[in-house]
Amino acid sequence: MTISKKEMSGEVDVDELMEAMESNNTNVDKNIISVRPQETVATTSDSSSKDAYSLVGQDLVWSGVGLRLLEKKNGGDTKLHILKDVWGKAEAGKTTAIMGASGAGKTSLFQTLAGRIPSSGKLRSEGDIFLGGARFDPTQRDQRKLIAYVSQEDALQESSTPREAIYFSARLRLPKRVSDEECTEIVNAILTELGLDDAADTLIGGGFNKGISGGEKRRVSIGVELVAKPTLIFLDEPTSGLDSFAAAQVMKLLSRVAHHGSTVLFTIHQPSSNIFGTFDRLILLNKGRVMHQGEVANLARDFEQYGYPVPNQYNPADWVIDIAQGITLEELEKAHFFASAPDNLLLAARKEDAAETVETPQDEHVSMWTEFVMLQNREMADLRRNPAFIVISIVVTGILSLIFGVIFFDIGRQDRSEYTVIQSQLGAVVNVLISTMMGQSNPAMLTFSKDRPVFLREFSTDHYTVIPYFLSKLWREMFNTLIATLSQALVIYWMMGFQMSFGQLFAITYALSLTATAVAVMLGACFDDVQNALTLFTLVVVPQFFFSGLFIAIELIPSWVSWAQYVCSLTYAARLGFAYEFADCEPGDAAANCAAVLAANNVDKDSTWWYWLALLGLFVMFRGFGALILRYKATY
Known part of the structure; x- marks a missing residue:
């Protein structure tokens, strides 16, 4: 036209x-x-309000x-x-x-x-x-x-208030020499200028959580940038x-x-x-x-x-x-x-008295410990204000545990001289471990995906480095996993009648959960779209069922791919479970059946320390890769 x-x-x-x-x-x-x-x-320590x-x-x-x-x-x-x-x-x-x-x-x-x-x-x-x-x-x-950069989407912590969000930015981005009291003065001034005094202590909210209005969120997004002057x-x-x-x-x-x-x-x-x-x-x-x-x-x-x-x-x-x-x-x-x-x-534009290149302030940034404390306080506040995730996790884990407990009720106390009993006991351990690995991975990946926009904004503007962020997230995941695996162990241990101690069962499932969430976080760091991460997670996790020797003997797997067993966390968790559950069986047919189970799964009762070390190594490796990938992906 x-x-x-x-x-x-x-x-x-x-x-x-x-x-x-x-x-x-x-x-x-x-x-x-x-x-x-x-x-x-310049802002000095004795600046007036x-x-x-x-x-x-x-x-x-x-x-x-x-x-x-x-x-x-x-x-x-x-x-x-x-x-x-x-x-x-x-x-x-x-x-x-x-x-x-x-x-x-x-x-x-x-x-x-x-x-x-x-x-x-x-x-x-x-x-x-x-x-x-x-x-x-x-x-x-x-x-x-x-540069203060305000993106089109408001990437804000939903469980924080405008006052907390702006103070978080002020404390981590202003020089170390600026006191907490001065940060508070700056935050109060910005809240007043942005017209946010009435909404200063209301949760930002998002999704299904009601919070401040869209216009107020945009003003908070501007405020968290203005605070850095x-x-x-x-x-x-x-x-x-x-x-x-x-x-x-x-x-x-x-x-x-x-x-x-x-x-x-x-x-x-x-x-x-x-x-x-x-x-x-x-x-x-x-x-x-x-x-x-x-x-x-x-x-x-x-x-x-x-x-x-x-x-x-x-x-x-x-x-x-x-x-x-x-x-x-x-x-x-x-x-x-x-x-x-x-x-x-x-x-x-080129001034004679100007430097050749732009000179940036060389003020000392707050310590890594301060970064961790601020991040940790925010995670604690989110945990207090959003308990639904923990409650749902406990309920879902408890229901699944009851189902397993009913199906395998009292199986651990049956006579092991019968080989069908041994097979059922083996199935009970395997199902518990697989359920543990799958149940704790997806929530970690989804949570990381939800928090990703906030991390990218804050990391790109030098709020903190990757290590404090990862450590604060790790603490949160460790707590969530602790509650879930503990509730599972409390239900299935006595219902199934395992012969290993309660502490051994809890330690194995907890260690497996942490390693599985490390894999989930690593995949979550690789992709912007959580659906892509979930798809790849399936490809990473499902093969573990086979390479761990649970469904096929390791010696029957082709040698050119059998090496994969050594990078499967399920392999070591299963061997620990088998070692503790079938190590001390009654003499006779029961002992023979238990020995057959251990031999078929390449379990050495004297190498449990190695299995624990391998789980720790995988956890550190996947966490390390996740941090490196996140650092790389967050670089503009």
Whole structure:
């Protein structure tokens, strides 16, 4: 469809609209937020509460930014120019919106400037970026600390309150020298500025758990980033999923933050005229190129000069997208859209007194112990506020244990001189072990998948390192597994009449559960989609039934695959169970039958210490691989 210039008559008074929007903005208490662009604000241990929270904005300028999709990984010809010679500026003290139709490249530009598209694989990025007059490389982890990144989805801990979520971010991201009392002052200031005082101690919630509203969640997401005093605030679709009122509240908040000095850059898709009027600057992309860039207040004048005036009573945001989509590139170029970058763009951005590259603060980060304590406290709070998981686990485990107990009732006390009894006792041990391994793995994988977005956000912004996170999750899994396996052992031990001690049965099932959950977490770290992890988990676990020797003698398995028995946790758990259950049988036929069971399963009664060591080694190995994979997958 082609839109004629004749049909595009009329104007909209954008200046009047901007003045009306500005008159609705509330004044900001400067004692709460003190924003000083183009300078560094230091927080000392004796800072007053008035200076507890401050923001620092600096101009972000870029030129020649390109993003190419290559034919082959790490090389080859260019298959597609996603971005081509893109230039622009986000000024301190102003909000800058990146807009464009689907496929225009706005997300690609945004992610490139945020350092979240690495120049590797089939993607190759290029260009010059300056921040505050110095060269800026957002792909470098230390320089990316200057960016507050708010994703489109609110990745927040559902069982935390806004106060707890913001304090968690403050304590882990502010320098070690900032005291807990100062962190509290900063959190209180941010809660007030975000308008979250009334909801500060309400659970964030999510899913089936009722909590704060969507607009309040978005403000919390902004708050956990503002607490780090970022130089740049990047927001991906900040109004996505919000109703018109909540979206307007969020944009007013961003305008207040920006107009007091900070640098705010965001992507947005066809906002309402009310929201569009709150923007200071607009970057309009089309097919990976800059179609238009400038002050929103001058938009009507600029588009009239292009020959496409904004009609009366027409949303300017809709109009610019309609022009981008409805007019051919050739006609747009003839109308003098797609202007080249000014010759002095980088010259003006490069300050003589600025450092060669952006210098980042070298404040001492909190200790790894503090990271662990904060993570552990959050896990404890989640456990207290969401006991349903433990309750359901106990109930399900108890019901399954009762079923096993009824089926194998008193089997362990039967006469072992009968070989059918021995086979039934063997089946009882095997079923308990398989049920234990399968029952505890899936919950661990699902829990990790649910928490993954929160981890990726927090890890990418240097809240903590992988080790404290893994240790805090390990403690939680160990507690959950302890409760489940204990409830199972309490039911089946006396119902089945096992000859091994209660402590031995509990220790074996508990160790097997921990190793199985280690495998589940490792697979969960490999995939973004939990369904893929669950599918692969089946392929990893089911073969253990055979390589462990439970259903086929090890010596009958082909030698070229029999080595797999040594990496199967079920192998060692089963051998421990058999060793303890069939080690001391009555003389005669019972002893012979027990010896036959041990021999068929390659069980050496004197090597139980080795089986325990092997289970420990597998647990450490899978946990270690999980941590390494998670660390790799979380790197941008």
